[in-house]
Amino acid sequence: AQSVTQPDARVTVSEGASLQLRCKYSYSATPYLFWYVQYPRQGLQLLLKYYSGDPVVQGVNGFEAEFSKSNSSFHLRKASVHWSDSAVYFCAVSPNNNRIFFGDGTQLVVKP
Amino acid sequence: EAAVTQSPRNKVAVTGGKVTLSCNQTNNHNNMYWYRQDTGHGLRLIHYSYGAGSTEKGDIPDGYKASRPSQENFSLILELATPSQTSVYFCASGERGENTLYFGAGTRLSVL
Numbered sequence: 001a002q003s004v005t006q007p008d009a010r011v012t013v014s015e016g017a018s019l020q021l022r023c024k025y026s027y028s029a030t031p032y033l034f035w036y037v038q039y040p041r042q043g044l045q046l047l048l049k050y051y052s053g054d055p056v057v058q059g060v061n062g063f064e065a066e067f068s069k070s071n072s073s074f075h076l077r078k079a080s081v082h083w084s085d086s087a088v089y090f091c092a093v094s095p096n097n098n099r100i101f102f103g104d105g106t107q108l109v110v111k112p
Numbered sequence: 113e114a115a116v117t118q119s120p121r122n123k124v125a126v127t128g129g130k131v132t133l134s135c136n137q138t139n140n141h142n143n144m145y146w147y148r149q150d151t152g153h154g155l156r157l158i159h160y161s162y163g164a165g166s167t168e169k170g171d172i173p174d175g176y177k178a179s180r181p182s183q184e185n186f187s188l189i190l191e192l193a194t195p196s197q198t199s200v201y202f203c204a205s206g207e208r209g210e211n212t213l214y215f216g217a218g219t220r221l222s223v224l
Contacts, residue, residue: 032211043116043202043215044155090154094211102147104154 006103023091032094118216131190135203144186
């Protein structure tokens with residue numbers, strides 16, 4: 001079955017530390033890949049997306065993600081987190097142009 | 113900028129009552145979606161639409177109906193609300209062939 005897995009329900013890091021949020025997918029072909037962020041009491045907002053080309057894609061607010069075909073992964077990274085990055089992060093995949101499937105989300109807590 | 117507006121933002125309903133959640137988008141997008149968000153389940157697709165007059169079942173359509181009377185408006189209808197439908201509901205829009213979704217701020221529904 002097609003799936004998106006975010007293995008970490010919650011990640012806690014100190015402000016200024018680096019961050020990696022993990023995402024793995026299972027599709028036969030390379031799908032469109034996304035990371036969305038949800039701040040408290042808001043809808044989801046797109047951070048970045050990937051379909052082809054350079055496997056490292058840059059997003060907003062210093063976030064980037066790296067696609068690995070061999071590992072079927074699309075991990076999100078940031079070199080130095082800020083307290084305002086505290087939010088829930090969703091990995092999502094789209095095997096076609098109309099349906100998007102979301103992971104369960106990872107709650108990021110940034111400690112001062 | 114993309115704008116998706118949901119109403120109401122909060123709703124308390126009684127078991128067995130009818131509930132209508134409304135969504136309006138000013139992006140002129142063809143595709144619209146209704147998701148529900150529950151702890152531990154991420155976002156699950158209820159219904160979606162490719163344009164005015166069309167509705168499609170998503171992954172969890174039971175107990176829900178959808179209506180797309182115009183390009184701008186997409187409603188989710190609970191004919192007989194049940195406590196299991198207590199959740200946060202998100203509407204989203206997206207252009208056909210472009211998988212980026214634009215989300216509303218959500219409707220928090222409590223069915224008592």
